[in-house]
Amino acid sequence: MSTAVDPGTSGGVAGAEAPLLSAENVTMRFGGLTAVSDVAMEVFPREIVGLIGPNGAGKTTFFNCLTGLYKPTSGRVVLDGRQLTSSPRKVVEAGMARTFQNIRLFQNMTALENVMVGRYCRTRTGAISAITRAFGFKAEEAATRAKSQELLEFVGLGDSAEHLARNLPYGDQRRLEIARALATEPKVLLLDEPTAGMNPQETRQAEELIFKIRDTGLAVVVIEHDMRFIFNLCDRVLCLVRGKVLVEGTPEEVQSDPRVIEAYIGTSAEAEADLAGDDPTPQRVSDPTPQRVSDPTPQRFSDRPTEGSERDGDA
Numbered sequence: 001m002s003t004a005v006d007p008g009t010s011g012g013v014a015g016a017e018a019p020l021l022s023a024e025n026v027t028m029r030f031g032g033l034t035a036v037s038d039v040a041m042e043v044f045p046r047e048i049v050g051l052i053g054p055n056g057a058g059k060t061t062f063f064n065c066l067t068g069l070y071k072p073t074s075g076r077v078v079l080d081g082r083q084l085t086s087s088p089r090k091v092v093e094a095g096m097a098r099t100f101q102n103i104r105l106f107q108n109m110t111a112l113e114n115v116m117v118g119r120y121c122r123t124r125t126g127a128i129s130a131i132t133r134a135f136g137f138k139a140e141e142a143a144t145r146a147k148s149q150e151l152l153e154f155v156g157l158g159d160s161a162e163h164l165a166r167n168l169p170y171g172d173q174r175r176l177e178i179a180r181a182l183a184t185e186p187k188v189l190l191l192d193e194p195t196a197g198m199n200p201q202e203t204r205q206a207e208e209l210i211f212k213i214r215d216t217g218l219a220v221v222v223i224e225h226d227m228r229f230i231f232n233l234c235d236r237v238l239c240l241v242r243g244k245v246l247v248e249g250t251p252e253e254v255q256s257d258p259r260v261i262e263a264y265i266g267t268s269a270e271a272e273a274d275l276a277g278d279d280p281t282p283q284r285v286s287d288p289t290p291q292r293v294s295d296p297t298p299q300r301f302s303d304r305p306t307e308g309s310e311r312d313g314d315a
């Protein structure tokens with residue numbers, strides 16, 4: 001698969017080059033509710049960044065701010081040196097694509113057609129000309145079709161091109177969404193709960209696919225509740241709690257940070273103080289500052305204790 005950026009073969013290294021994507025002090029309020037509060041995030045080329053946090057932490061709202069679905073109350077988003085406006089179309093043109101928590105395919109179109117729709121933002125003729133079959137459409141349509149088929153093969157759906165989206169197994173529908181997002185030639189791909197509802201085998205395949213996407217040169221940001229998945233996959237993880245970045249660090253650092261554990265599984269007085277604290281400054285867990293350790297034993301928390309509130313968090 002050819003992409004908008006040069007291929008690489010390994011994960012990105014934060015700090016070694018300029019960030020591809022920066023969110024600067026992004027805040028999003030809905031009336032009296034602050035869903036995202038002063039969140040900063042940098043994503044570097046060929047980096048996979050995870051965004052975790054309990055239900056209602058503000059993850060999807062933050063994605064919506066990044067992708068122009070929401071205009072942040074304050075703060076800004078910069079992609080490849082350009083400040084983004086709150087226009088999903090312009091954000092896609094600038095090089096950021098996403099998938100949603102709930103599958104949003106054109107269910108009565110074939111897999112190939114779904115991917116072709118994604119391509120139209122990069123073609124001269126565009127979707128309207130495709131529908132009206134205007135002059136110049138044919139040659140470009142053949143190229144769009146070929147590229148879309150290539151993308152289907154890339155995600156492992158080469159044999160399903162002519163299947164209606166609605167007839168594809170669940171895991172394949174998720175991969176089709178990723179193929180459609182890739183068709184827009186993004187530099188950064190945002191995935192909102194890509195393994196939600198998947199069985200273990202599909203989850204493993206999703207993990208392999210994301211590594212493969214990264215290896216083509218893209219940066220990837222993933223929201224996920226499956227901790228095993230996120231800690232295997234990511235170079236860096238941010239944990240959001242009540243709209244704020246509670247902890248940021250490597251998977252190992254975040255995984256063993258007592259504040260993260262408490263945010264997920266506990267309601268200790270210490271965690272409450274941290275979360276409601278007077279000093280909301282995000283602290284990198286790699287900081288040498290001594291930290292309280294209420295339970296020094298590194299823990300995995302691959303289960304999803306807060307799961308259960310099936311809700312559409314998408315805009």
Ligand SMILES: Nc1ncnc2c1ncn2[C@@H]1O[C@H](COP(=O)(O)OP(=O)(O)OP(=O)(O)O)[C@@H](O)[C@H]1O
Nearest residue numbers: 030033035053054055056057058059060061062313
């Ligand atoms: N359009 C909206 N209007 C009002 N409140 C909203 C809106 N969208 C989200 N919220 C609120 O903002 C908070 C953050 O929600 P969000 O969906 O971003 O959390 P999340 O971390 O993605 O949760 P989940 O893991 O359950 O998807 C919640 O309290 C939610 O009810």
